[in-house]
């Protein structure tokens with residue numbers, strides 16, 4: 001009883017602090033969002049400006065570090081790729097809605113968004129997401145499933161969208177995005193010899209993230225303890241590309 005009396009106020013204050021920091025609010029009138037579920041999520045939580053506008057490189061670096069432990073070595077180049085989406089040539093900030101400009105970074109074959117040809121490429125699209133989900137056949141997504149889901153979406157787009165395009169930068173980002181959700185929500189075992197086992201990602205967390213654009217704290221997710229560096233991301237992307245080639249030539253399931 002005594003323990004409860006002392007522990008309870010402490011627990012309440014910790015929760016209150018977490019609540020304040022992770023204060024999630026849906027976008028409101030005048031707020032902008034875009035095709036990146038993570039940047040939308042971080043704006044919803046207030047790690048990024050809630051209105052989704054005028055995000056400087058410094059703000060992006062700080063937000064991605066605080067929320068998901070992404071290192072400056074990866075956020076800095078990502079931000080630089082996004083800078084030209086701002087139509088003002090002299091701008092030093094980005095706006096989440098500008099990221100939707102087709103074929104700067106936004107590309108066809110997304111996991112949860114329609115191709116620009118079919119409809120808005122920025123908002124979550126249930127039917128598209130259902131196709132992706134059909135490849136996640138176990139409660140833990142393994143790297144092979146994630147790779148197959150990515151490939152399938154690209155093949156579907158290529159075979160149904162008459163204006164399908166897949167520029168090299170889009171392709172590279174596409175692999176990066178499939179790596180990104182696994183690296184943020186999965187458990188790493190990057191020393192594993194088979195790439196299939198390098199990350200194991202709870203489907204429940206991935207669904208919660210994509211479907212609510214919210215970090216899945218209430219499902220037990222925590223900020224990754226190991227920083228995600230550029231080298232880790234790039235190595236995982238390269239290995240996933242190789243895995244994908246093996247799946248396409250039938251040597252890997």
Ligand code: HEM
Nearest residue numbers: 035036038078082099105106107110111112113177180181
């Ligand atoms: C400054 C950092 C970032 C920028 C500029 C950025 C930009 C973008 C853009 C433009 C897209 C749309 C591509 C498309 O699907 O057509 C996208 C998609 C995506 N991003 Fe980000 N992103 C950033 C950080 C992150 C982080 C940290 C994650 C971690 C999970 C992430 C996860 C994703 C995922 C999973 C998609 C694919 C969505 C889908 O296919 O439906 N992004 N991002």
Ligand SMILES: *[C@@H]1O[C@H](CO)[C@@H](O)[C@H](O)[C@H]1NC(C)=O
Nearest residue numbers: 086087088089090091092093
């Ligand atoms: C951008 O900066 C250049 C050089 O300072 C200037 O000449 C130009 O007018 C600016 N453009 C805009 C749209 O502000």
Ligand SMILES: *[C@@H]1O[C@H](CO)[C@@H](O)[C@H](O)[C@H]1NC(C)=O
Nearest residue numbers: 242243245246247249250251
């Ligand atoms: C299939 O792809 C894998 C991965 O790129 C490669 O190592 C292997 O040599 C390829 N096999 C055939 C039969 O093309």
Ligand SMILES: [Mg+2]
Nearest residue numbers: 106107108110
């Ligand atoms: Mg897209």
